[in-house]
Amino acid sequence: MENQNGPHLVLIPPPFHGHMTPMLQLATVLHSKGFSITIAHTHFNSPDPSNHPNFNFLPFFDGLSSTQITSKNFVDIASTLNCLYNLYDGFFHFIDSLAKELKLPSIVFRTTCATNFLTYHVCAHLQTKGYLPLQDCKSLDLVPELELLRFKDLPIFNLRNPHDFLHCTSKNLSITPLAVIFNTMQGLEDSSVIQLQQLHKINLFPVGPLHMIANEFNNISIMRESDGCISWLNSKARKSVLYVSLGSIASWEEKELTEMACGLANSGQSFVWVILPETVNNVSEWLESLSEDVKLGVTERGWIVKWAPQSEVLAHEAVGGFWSHYGWNSTLESLWEGIPIICQPHFGDQRVNVRLLSHVWKVGLEWCNVMERDEIEKVVRTLMVNQEGEELRERATELKHEIRLATNGSSSDALNGLVKCILSIKM
Ligand code: UDX
Numbered sequence: 068m069e070n071q072n073g074p075h076l077v078l079i080p081p082p083f084h085g086h087m088t089p090m091l092q093l094a095t096v097l098h099s100k101g102f103s104i105t106i107a108h109t110h111f112n113s114p115d116p117s118n119h120p121n122f123n124f125l126p127f128f129d130g131l132s133s134t135q136i137t138s139k140n141f142v143d144i145a146s147t148l149n150c151l152y153n154l155y156d157g158f159f160h161f162i163d164s165l166a167k168e169l170k171l172p173s174i175v176f177r178t179t180c181a182t183n184f185l186t187y188h189v190c191a192h193l194q195t196k197g198y199l200p201l202q203d204c205k206s207l208d209l210v211p212e213l214e215l216l217r218f219k220d221l222p223i224f225n226l227r228n229p230h231d232f233l234h235c236t237s238k239n240l241s242i243t244p245l246a247v248i249f250n251t252m253q254g255l256e257d258s259s260v261i262q263l264q265q266l267h268k269i270n271l272f273p274v275g276p277l278h279m280i281a282n283e284f285n286n287i288s289i290m291r292e293s294d295g296c297i298s299w300l301n302s303k304a305r306k307s308v309l310y311v312s313l314g315s316i317a318s319w320e321e322k323e324l325t326e327m328a329c330g331l332a333n334s335g336q337s338f339v340w341v342i343l344p345e346t347v348n349n350v351s352e353w354l355e356s357l358s359e360d361v362k363l364g365v366t367e368r369g370w371i372v373k374w375a376p377q378s379e380v381l382a383h384e385a386v387g388g389f390w391s392h393y394g395w396n397s398t399l400e401s402l403w404e405g406i407p408i409i410c411q412p413h414f415g416d417q418r419v420n421v422r423l424l425s426h427v428w429k430v431g432l433e434w435c436n437v438m439e440r441d442e443i444e445k446v447v448r449t450l451m452v453n454q455e456g457e458e459l460r461e462r463a464t465e466l467k468h469e470i471r472l473a474t475n476g477s478s479s480d481a482l483n484g485l486v487k488c489i490l491s492i493k494m
Contacts, residue, residue: 073101074490078176079127079155079162082112084315085394086156086178089250092281093154093176093274094122100486154248157184160235163242172492174485175244179395179416181251181273182215182259186222186419187236188266189213190229199229220422222415246270246488250277250399254473256423272485274478276399278378296339297379299370303337306387306460309451310380312341313411314392319346321353323438328357330443332364336451339370339380381406387460388450393420393431402430405467407459409434409450430463432456 076097080090091114094104098121105123108114116124154174155162166173177184189212193199198218204226206218223232247267251260252275264271274280300308311331313319319327324347331338347353350371354362365371377397380386381404390409391397398420401408408431410421424431432450436442450456 073103075103075105076154076489077105077107077125079107079159081156081158082109084112085396086158087112087114088396089178089277090156090176091119092277093248093250094119095281096274096277096482097486098122100482102489157239157247160238160242163244173242173244174246174248174489175242176248176250178250180259180398180420180423181249181256181263181271182213182423183222183395183416183419184239184247184249185213185259185263186216187239190221190223190233190236191240194229194233199223199233201226201229215427216419216422220418222417222419224414244269245492246272246485248272248274248485250275250395252276252399252470252474253477254470255402255428270484270488272481272488274481274485276403276474276478278396278400279403280478280482282378296370296372296375297383300339300380300383300385303385305384307337307451308383308385309336309338309388309390309447310375310377310386310406311338311390312375312377312397313390314394314397314413315343318343319438321347324353325357326438326440327443328354328365329361329440331369331447332361333440333444334447334451335364335368336447337368339372339375339386341375341377342371342373344373388447388456390447390450393417393424395420398424402428402463402466402470405460405464407431407450407456407463409446411435428462428466430459430466432459 076094078090078094080087087108091106094106098104103123104121105125106114106119107125107127110126113126114124116122154176157175157177157179160175163173163175189210190199192212193210201218201223204219208218210216210218210221219226223229225231246269247263249260249271251273253273260271260273309331311327324342327340331340342350350373354365357365378400381389381400386404386406388409389397389401389406390411391401392413393408393410394417408424410424410431411434412418412421421431421433425433432446432455434446436446450459
């Protein structure tokens with residue numbers, strides 16, 4: 068194991084793919100800068116240590132709340148590892164007070180976009196001004212203080228009853244880490260980063276997109292990737308395939324999946340489709356239950372996988388569109404490859420991402436319709452064969468070049484700044 072003598076960092080990710088993956092990517096980058104790394108993780112959804120021979124892994128606790136992680140756990144870790152810095156996902160905001168008890172310096176990593184974090188401040192103001200709870204959850208009115216969003220785009224879980232969300236945001240706003248890291252990049256959300264900088268007056272480091280910066284190291288997925296889809300893509304024409312993946316958390320009813328199958332088959336387009344085992348356990352059996360023509364359309368033009376090598380798929384020249392729920396990692400991965408999008412948000416930050424994609428960056432079609440075959444066929448054809456889709460594709464290609472240019476140098480400066488900040492901490 069290398070870098071065992073470098074300054075020791077403990078990274079604490081929540082056990083969700085969309086959080087774990089960027090944390091492991093960040094760990095990979097920090098390890099390459101000379102830090103010794105320990106990943107303190109839950110037993111549930113634990114990462115596979117054999118994929119990361121350079122890191123220590125410490126199963127830590129089982130739950131997701133402050134009642135299941137105590138200062139005793141924390142003291143155990145601290146004494147096991149001797150002196151440490153700790154770097155945790157903002158999802159685990161309660162770690163801040165535990166770290167303070169032990170006088171451990173903390174840095175927070177926010178795995179959603181900077182604009183999403185800005186909405187925490189905005190929502191706190193909206194609450195004091197009496198806007199919350201919302202009278203109309205579908206309101207298209209622009210949010211005062213953050214006019215790029217409409218009220219319906221706010222990442223509140225339950226727009227009618229925002230209590231839990233506001234509790235969580237006030238906890239998040241009250242923590243006082245030494246610095247905050249964002250998996251974002253220059254040229255995307257500059258005004259949000261500047262506003263956050265003014266509000267927080269601490270170091271903010273936009274070090275993304277981490278999937279690219281850590282790309283020389285593989286095997287960061289906590290799920291196993293299905294074989295075959297890259298060779299299948301190799302046989303397809305340029306920009307002809309739609310990639311369909313609606314997140315690692317959202318799950319679908321079989322009825323909705325059947326509508327998707329019909330809509331995709333009727334669209335006449337080729338597609339790679341991720342169907343998680345939690346959604347349909349036995350895909351072959353489910354396919355048998357479909358009508359003959361839909362089954363034929365799906366098997367002739369589609370490639371179904373349980374888990375795709377997503378960054379590789381999006382970088383493949385045969386892929387011309389993405390239908391996604393738009394978690395932040397998927398957002399960054401598709402922007403980086405210049406892929407236009409059908410954006411179907413489910414909850415939380417996904418609403419913010421979709422507004423950015425469709426309204427600010429203009430590379431996506433916002434699609435909030437119910438899962439019905441005719442609607443699906445229509446939106447797929449709009450993206451893949453119509454003029455509107457072609458324009459989005461052109462804009463996505465332009466944006467790809469813009470962000471690659473803007474990121475060139477700025478993210479590595481931010482990373483160097485982060486390293487300097489960590490090394491300057493006096494224990
Ligand atoms: C969750 C939340 O849903 C999201 O809103 C938040 O921004 C991050 O945490 P998730 O639903 O997992 O994220 O979506 P996303 O952020 O897009 O992360 C999914 C990751 O899984 C991506 O890195 C993607 O490349 C990867 N993935 C997904 C695969 O590698 N293969 C797949 O088949 C599907």
